[in-house]
Amino acid sequence: MDDIVKQAIAKWPNVPDCYGWLGLDARGDWYMRDDQVQAQGSFTQSKGSRLQHEKLIDFIGRNYECDAQGRWFFQNGPQRVYVELEATPWVWRIQPDGSLQTHTGRAARMQRCCVDEAGYFYMDTEIGFGLVHTQDMHLALAPIESGLWVPQEVMRAALGQQFGYVRSPQAAQVKSEQT
Known part of the structure; x- marks a missing residue:
């Protein structure tokens, strides 16, 4: 602040x-x-x-x-x-090296990733939970396909309470x- x-x-x-x-x-x-x-x-x-x-x-x-x-x-x-x-409170931008930044420019590390019933992709980090920006989904494909990131299934309506x-x-x- x-x-x-x-x-x-x-x-x-x-x-x-x-x-x-x-x-x-x-x-x-x-x-x-x-x-x-x-x-x-x-x-x-x-x-x-x-x-x-x-x-x-x-x-x-x-x-x-x-x-x-x-x-x-x-x-x-x-x-x-x-x-x-x-x-969500954060909107994640995935950087070309795989690191994360919030919509405000803060760096974070992923603790887990999630996908909802509509296919929206989220990440939970040490600073909170957020939606991955739609323009960065292509950067998420390689770690998901290689098994490095394994998304958990979540229900969109329950995200606020869950996180x-x-x-x-x-x-x-x-x-x-x-x-």
């Missing part, structure tokens, strides 16, 4: 959390979701505007974390902005407020 963010948290410790305004799609792109976009439905129904400003994207990536409930967020100064996930993440913190918050 950036030092300036830590300083802002210390200066303003009680800023309310923000839900529904930021989304991460299955290709690792960030989306801003204003009130009008949110009124059109969930993130999977209405994404919003794709962020393209490199410095903002890098700032979000450096300050992207998970809370104890498995809800991923961007710490924007003193405010926690919870992220709506189209698929400890919440796809829609906004929906979870609304549900907890209703009970």
Whole structure:
């Protein structure tokens, strides 16, 4: 987390959390979701505007974390902005040498790989679980065919519970407020 963010948290410790305004799609792109976009439905129904400003994207990536409930967020100064996930909290990019990087540029090592009923390929690492970017599937073929990577079968609907993440913190918050 950036030092300036830590300083802002210390200066303003009680800023309310923000839900529904930021989304991460299955290709690792960030989306801003204003009130009008949110009124059109969930993130999977209405994404919003794709962020393209490199410095903002890098700032979000450096300050992207998970809370104890498995809800991923961007710490924007003193405010926690919870992220709506189209698929998983990480989108993996397989490098030509077989190493992994997150959509934010962080390196990781695979602990296991999985495939769901629709054929989507995932990796679990020491920093968390994520979907392999569709453009990198060709790089996964050789280690799978050679038996170096042996994907376990998983059910897509159970991934969040199995790997400890919440796809829609906004929906979870609304549900907890209703009970």
